[in-house]
Amino acid sequence: MTTTTAPSTAVIQRARISDISRTRRISTGVIEILVAVFIAFVFARTLQPDMFTKFVMTPGGITVGSMGDWVIRSQFTLYLLAALCVVIGAFQLIKGFGKFTNLMVGFVFLFLIFSFLTWQAAGKSLNLAGMLSSSVQLAVPITLGAFSGILCERAGVVNIAIEGMMLMSAMVGALMGSITDSAWLGLFFGVLSSVLLAALHAVLSIKYKIDQIISGTVINMFSAGMTAFLSQKFLQTRQELNNPAMFTRVEIPGLAEIPLLGPIFFNTNFFVYLMFALLIVIQVALFSTRWGLRMRSVGEHPKAADTLGINVIKTRYMAVLLGGLVAGLGGAFFTLGSVGRFDEGMTAGKGFIGLAAMIFGNYTPVGALGAGILFGFADSIGSKLSLLGSTIPSTLMSTAPYIITMIVLAGFVGKGHVPAADGVAYTKE
């Protein structure tokens, strides 16, 4: 018997076939060299050798924690970056980077972006710090949307209604913020409206077991129609109803003086601090508390949870309502933290991009924040460059975040761990 029991306690280790096939290796290398060629011939060649690019390293309107500008020779930098890409591409073609392949693709992608900025701003100045700062700001609704998705889907309820919840919260936030002349009350009512929509989604999908995609779509359509109607009827005709009190920038003493980081992270909007606070709270709650363990068990194997005395239905209701609350915070950011007024359809798909960030971040808050900032950066490039008077039409640039979302999802979907019971209504036997 001793010989037979020996292997049975061991953890099963399975071999993997090489992640990087030959075709993949070669095509990656070719793409990397093409990027180099692109940088050298499309970007660098069109510039004069004596041109300089000036990157401003302090966001506009900030005096605390400022630092000097960063000036580089445009053409020289571009040739240098192209050379780096050639080296990476050549090594990839000849030997391959193995498990570091994706990391190297990331570097080449980063070089491409930086080259693009250097090229666009050659002979001018570009506020790089402002761009990073706005990336973080633009990441707020995406990341909060992703957090909302994580709360719902970890408990097994697919929520594509985040977009609609955000839009409703943005409208109600603007309206109530204007009426009460208080940003806090505006936020409260905005979040409340979003939680009510979440409650509707919960009843439809948990109690009546309606397909969760259908239920979410219905809420999105209701929300788009309702906010458009109310906006046309009241907000557009009576401007005093669309002029809410806003959350202003809050400076954290001391930390705000760190160059570059201070202005971006510690001298910014209330909603940015809220995003980081929620990151910590949700991360800890999900993985270190009884509440989180039970919630995740309901999303993975509701029947097992049920046999252990966990109330599956109640847990799911709670998760969806909390998801609505977080989505409401994200929606209120548009009117109370960023723009200061409500425009029809102003969430512009950020709720959906939030879901993409959730998937890309592998259903973890930390991952979702990273993905959110990436998508925020894409958004920020679009808006900053149109200010520079770029040759590229701004309408084309504004599609960048959506294109990046598609590329990222195409490469990532199906690779992470999706909660096993995600989207499946639970029926007790």
Added chain:
Amino acid sequence: MAPILQLKGITKRFPGVLANDHIDLTLNQGEILALLGENGAGKTTLMNILYGLYQPDEGEILVNEQKVIINSPTDAINTGIGMVHQHFMLIPVFTVTENVMLGSEPVKMGDFLDRPKTSARIHEISQQYKLEVNPNDYVKDLPVGVQQRVEIIKLLYREANILIFDEPTAVLTPQEADDLFSIMRSLVKQGKSIIFITHKLREVLDVADRIMVIRRGAVVGEADPKIADKNKLAEMMVGREVNLVVEKEFKEPGEVVLSVKDLVVANQFKQVMVDHVSFDVHAGQILGIAGVQGNGQTELVEAITGLDKSASGKILFKNEDITNCTPRKITEVGSAHVPEDRQADGLVLTFPVAENLVLCTYYKEPFAKGVVLQYDKILENSEKLISDFDIRTPSSLTPVGSLSGGNQQKVIIARELSRPIQLLVASQPTRGLDVGSIEYIHKRIVQKRDEGCAVLLVSPELDEVIELSDRIAVMYRGKIIAIVDAGNVTKETLGLLMAGIIPEKIEKEQGEKVVEITF
């Protein structure tokens, strides 16, 4: 001594079925009571009543002579009743500790999980009952036998005194099953009481203190394992005399029909599930693939039948390369597939029997002319097969989903075997069927072999593989670790091979060339 658990007159009706008919049951402290019966006899219903998943229509439950009402699994746990489910109630992406603690977690500082406390308790339990397990492993990485130990620890952690094991050996190797039996004995020695549900005769005779036989929802008798006899028990269980042995004559194998060469198949996570596997199947021969479920058999069959792509290697059908061909192409060269999951992969449940019977041939003459289906021909074909294969269905137009499991399987067998085929790939062809249907399907498979068809039979039921096969290949963690001649190999040897252990003296014991060690 007073019994720890008594069931009196338990009755449960489902629409059209009397699942439990006035069942009386008594369990004494410190004994293993085996509940023996066929699939569908009502054993699991009875236990689900005891575990609070169903409510009985009549009857009462007494624990320690006190009447109890069990409305939910929580009630059951609180009265000291725990159940090891046939399909484990474990969360694969959680650790052992998290799975054990879930639902009754120790917390500190409000709501923070106290993982070390649970780990320590798991450690104590595993010492006391010899249930070796590492609390920090993820359940998805553990072999099935260890996962089952986690299920048992879950019950002991909740201080259950009455343990119900529902078909616990279905997923185990014979050696793992023996380990489980010694765990069960050690549990009763320390004062626990066990109800052991099974339909396997060998097991009840091995481990039970008392046997109760259930048929069609009613108790048909009790037996003492010390004096009970296998055939007698089988007769009680089925209600008629059963032929437990498949009759099969020696047949000289013909040419090679299916040849698999160095095949590698990976799953969606790029893990190698079939690891450089090679074998041949000859005409008129049954090659059985033995192995515990999840060792790559599913992926192997999917690659051969074209349902999954292989990463490397070759699959030849009579020297024609069919590697990564479409399922239709592979069907058309003359192969048939009886899939492992008949409801998901074998049938369209909402389609009528007649349409399910032409799923591989509907687009060809005589069932179609151009794009138009010829319903008269399809129905004619269906009437013929229903009578040839003894499919019990109200009509050709009954949706196949409303038939019993055995008859659903007969529809697949009829569809696949009625075509002119040279290769049959049968994956768990008798899973979940009653003894009568099993007998019938075994007979059909052997008949096909006698007609000169090559058969690849995959089954986790060792008895089935041994009885039907001419040669047996044992799969372990994606590799075929040995191919043996079915005529003179013992069950013990196969059991060891299934656990990945190659007995040292295997060749000497069995004579020359009986065992080809392939790795």
